[in-house]
Amino acid sequence: MKITMWIGAIGMMLAAKGHCLAQDATAGEKVFAKCKVCHIVDADKNKIGPSLMGVIGRTAGTHAGFRYSTAMVDAGKSGIIWDETTLNTYLRNPKAFVKGTKMAFAGLKTDDDIANVIAYLKQFPK
Numbered sequence: 001m002k003i004t005m006w007i008g009a010i011g012m013m014l015a016a017k018g019h020c021l022a023q024d025a026t027a028g029e030k031v032f033a034k035c036k037v038c039h040i041v042d043a044d045k046n047k048i049g050p051s052l053m054g055v056i057g058r059t060a061g062t063h064a065g066f067r068y069s070t071a072m073v074d075a076g077k078s079g080i081i082w083d084e085t086t087l088n089t090y091l092r093n094p095k096a097f098v099k100g101t102k103m104a105f106a107g108l109k110t111d112d113d114i115a116n117v118i119a120y121l122k123q124f125p126k
Contacts, residue, residue: 025122030116031113052121060075
């Protein structure tokens with residue numbers, strides 16, 4: 001009986017953890033409001049920052065017509081491609097991931113916000 005209770009409790013904790021990390025594009029759109037000052041996702045044009053339309057799968061520092069920092073161009077040359085893993089790390093602390101980036105944003109602090117923004121970005125392929 002006791003082992004059954006432990007298994008049930010562990011199962012509920014794992015299910016809750018998975019739920020917290022589920023991606024929600026609608027919630028991501030709300031979080032993306034912080035990014036809209038500098039970025040656009042629904043058009044292939046640049047603002048203060050590069051368009052994020054089609055960012056998933058893009059090599060860092062390569063969006064046409066945007067003048068990137070040397071650090072971001074070098075990041076792309078070193079093989080950084082924006083996917084869930086790299087975006088997760090970058091969005092948490094951009095200046096730590098690409099030292100010398102000119103992006104002024106301090107980063108998103110929660111796993112849910114990051115996962116949701118990534119889900120939102122996935123809706124805008126090139």
